[in-house]
Amino acid sequence: MGLTGLEIFKQLPKTNCKDCGQPTCLAFAMALAGGKASLDQCPHVSDAAREALDSASAPPIALVKIGAGERAVELGNETVLFRHDKRFEHMTGIAVSVCDTMSADEIAAKVDQINKLVFDRVGQVHSVNLVAVGNCSGDAGKFAEAVKVAFGKTELPLVLMSEDPAAIEKALEITAAKKPLVCGANAANVEAMTNLAKKYDVPMVVRGADLNELAALAEKVAGMGFKQIVLDSGSREVNKVLADQTQIRRQALKRFRPFGYPTIAFADNQDPVQAVADAGVYIAKYAAIVVIGSADPADVLPLITLRLNIYTDPQKPIAVESKVYEIGNVTADSPVYVTTNFSLTYFCVAGDVEASRVPGYILPVDTDGISVMTGWAAGKFTPEKITEMLQTSGIADKVKHRKVIIPGGVAVLSGKLQELSGWEVLVGPRESAGIPSFLKQRWL
Amino acid sequence: MAVTIAKERWTSKVNELVLGTDPNVVKVGGDSTLPFLFFEGEMPNRPVVALEVLDLEPADWPDILKAPFEGVLADPVAWAKKNVEYGADLVCLRLISAHPDFKNASPEDCAKTAKAVADAVNVPLVVVGCGVEEKDAEIMPVVGEALAGKVALLGCATPNNYKTITAACMVNGHSIIASSPLDINLAKQLNILITEMGLAANRIAIDPLVGALGYGIEYAYSIMERARLGALTGDKMLAMPVICFVGQEAWKAKESKAPNDEAPEWGDQARRAVLWEVMTAVTFAQASGAIMVMRHPESAKQFKAHIDKMMEPVKY
Numbered sequence: 001m002g003l004t005g006l007e008i009f010k011q012l013p014k015t016n017c018k019d020c021g022q023p024t025c026l027a028f029a030m031a032l033a034g035g036k037a038s039l040d041q042c043p044h045v046s047d048a049a050r051e052a053l054d055s056a057s058a059p060p061i062a063l064v065k066i067g068a069g070e071r072a073v074e075l076g077n078e079t080v081l082f083r084h085d086k087r088f089e090h091m092t093g094i095a096v097s098v099c100d101t102m103s104a105d106e107i108a109a110k111v112d113q114i115n116k117l118v119f120d121r122v123g124q125v126h127s128v129n130l131v132a133v134g135n136c137s138g139d140a141g142k143f144a145e146a147v148k149v150a151f152g153k154t155e156l157p158l159v160l161m162s163e164d165p166a167a168i169e170k171a172l173e174i175t176a177a178k179k180p181l182v183c184g185a186n187a188a189n190v191e192a193m194t195n196l197a198k199k200y201d202v203p204m205v206v207r208g209a210d211l212n213e214l215a216a217l218a219e220k221v222a223g224m225g226f227k228q229i230v231l232d233s234g235s236r237e238v239n240k241v242l243a244d245q246t247q248i249r250r251q252a253l254k255r256f257r258p259f260g261y262p263t264i265a266f267a268d269n270q271d272p273v274q275a276v277a278d279a280g281v282y283i284a285k286y287a288a289i290v291v292i293g294s295a296d297p298a299d300v301l302p303l304i305t306l307r308l309n310i311y312t313d314p315q316k317p318i319a320v321e322s323k324v325y326e327i328g329n330v331t332a333d334s335p336v337y338v339t340t341n342f343s344l345t346y347f348c349v350a351g352d353v354e355a356s357r358v359p360g361y362i363l364p365v366d367t368d369g370i371s372v373m374t375g376w377a378a379g380k381f382t383p384e385k386i387t388e389m390l391q392t393s394g395i396a397d398k399v400k401h402r403k404v405i406i407p408g409g410v411a412v413l414s415g416k417l418q419e420l421s422g423w424e425v426l427v428g429p430r431e432s433a434g435i436p437s438f439l440k441q442r443w444l
Numbered sequence: 445m446a447v448t449i450a451k452e453r454w455t456s457k458v459n460e461l462v463l464g465t466d467p468n469v470v471k472v473g474g475d476s477t478l479p480f481l482f483f484e485g486e487m488p489n490r491p492v493v494a495l496e497v498l499d500l501e502p503a504d505w506p507d508i509l510k511a512p513f514e515g516v517l518a519d520p521v522a523w524a525k526k527n528v529e530y531g532a533d534l535v536c537l538r539l540i541s542a543h544p545d546f547k548n549a550s551p552e553d554c555a556k557t558a559k560a561v562a563d564a565v566n567v568p569l570v571v572v573g574c575g576v577e578e579k580d581a582e583i584m585p586v587v588g589e590a591l592a593g594k595v596a597l598l599g600c601a602t603p604n605n606y607k608t609i610t611a612a613c614m615v616n617g618h619s620i621i622a623s624s625p626l627d628i629n630l631a632k633q634l635n636i637l638i639t640e641m642g643l644a645a646n647r648i649a650i651d652p653l654v655g656a657l658g659y660g661i662e663y664a665y666s667i668m669e670r671a672r673l674g675a676l677t678g679d680k681m682l683a684m685p686v687i688c689f690v691g692q693e694a695w696k697a698k699e700s701k702a703p704n705d706e707a708p709e710w711g712d713q714a715r716r717a718v719l720w721e722v723m724t725a726v727t728f729a730q731a732s733g734a735i736m737v738m739r740h741p742e743s744a745k746q747f748k749a750h751i752d753k754m755m756e757p758v759k760y
Contacts, residue, residue, distance in 0.1 A: 082669050083662070084670055212445055212447050213445075215447050219445060237753065242480055243758040243760070273715075277726045277747075278750075281726065284727055298715040298716035299719065308658075309657065309660075309662040348660075351698075
């Protein structure tokens, strides 16, 4: 992988001038090795050293940006094959396609539908990222018109899908300011397409007929001084795409430069359900962009959810907001459950409260997103904190009773909690799956 | 420009687990690479689907899940046959009637049901208890005996009840499901305990207690990836095929259960619910899941079609 701090240090001026903001050149070298600084912060580094260091310290997969402003999408900078090794950095961009053989009204309607693919999950908003416009007609004029309609209808960046440089140029004349992704270059048009992408300063997909041709083309494009590249191995069947994506990621991490860019995959299976399954594989296995045809929320919600799950940082537990959650049609007599705000814990409890078919309130105490037993052991899930939540969350105004159900694993808290809060404490099951039967025995 | 294909040189492989009797044997595992990477190793057996049968009519299943089983939900034997018609590679019988909250059925009653189901279908059987550890320890020895010679997969064994279930498997020629909650070390520990009792390592399936898409799928995903890497690099106590209880988790999700009028912004329930189950299974197949226990026949069909394609080798 990257160079060590000492290897980098050898290339630096060793003047300890502090112009980079670090106390010494060695400290700067260590920061560089850890990815916490950039070589640009050193004004004195020699050209020779810069070249040596740049190629060695650059991330194995380049960062590519599509779009401008708030809805811009960043891809790449990935460093691992498996999410458990560190994390996946930039979530797969999901693009939904329209075709220029559709009427202007049809395109407008579908883009409206795409704009609405926004879902709330754990208090965060997740949406599709791109609108892809296909030059299915093969006609440059029609393509430009379709692009114009889509461009006027959405804030999302566009993917311009045509391999005809004339069609792409017309579309870029309309959209270049918002930095769409040109899709793209192939063996037949590579010079013309790359020159367009350079002229308009927009990112570009390079498609090879296979991995060998892709490597040759990517090298050629990079040789023309253009590096905002997205790779397409040309495969369209899920088994082949998996193999190619795995190869590209492995080679990139081994510093094979032609593959050091993010990738794009197309889930264009004729069977609509299989297309969603294929897209799921691409999200799990390394695609930086996946293009789908369906704007049906039933198809898109599973993909957006999978992306969120796979790209969760395994080193940082995700937390839900600490507040009163109402499950079902609660009343003033509904049971009150206390748990922690580790999202997985909360979701288990919420799912099992729902399964009990008895509406209830859930109060996830803020434990910095750690689980019940860990929170208890770390002093973050305490009678004091639970009492505070009972008193300040507003739950006391929502229910007439004063009974609170705590997780069975922390039964030991019940005495102190009862004393501090004045609420009657019921010790619930150790696992949330026991909630339905617990309720039958202890509540109803 | 010729690209040198990057191939890992794995030193070991996943155990092959054999279920059922000739000519209806089902094999899982045996992989000598990561899932579907045929360019560097073998994947002799495809991931399989077990469709679930409950021995009590399910009370809380949404209508779209009950519909394909209309008329058989109260009859485990008819239901099991229906599952085979729907293309199930295995039938997974869940003995929830044994649960103290339901019928608290006796081990003998459970065994009778299991035997009747086993005799009615020609696919191998997975039999799991009611999830109450002590009760499962009571019923499994009797169920195991009733199914002697059927080479079934029995579970779910936990650190608290593995001894009786392991013994039931050893005596009657079955294999075992070893359950541990989302922790690779606990999974390994339980496998060690079971093999120390004398059950062969190739008669264990790991159950990492998976969560569904949107409900912690990533934890199971990473544990399964890590277990596979362990298996391929020589850790014998992680070299077991993985069983994923996809259906019970996917059908618990709000995204599967909410009818159209409750969540119009999520699209049609029938499609979204099936996709929730399919996507959960597809994701686990990528992480090395070998047996997917599913519920809806359409999900099973779509998953199998997906696996058909994934099993076409790409070798470069």
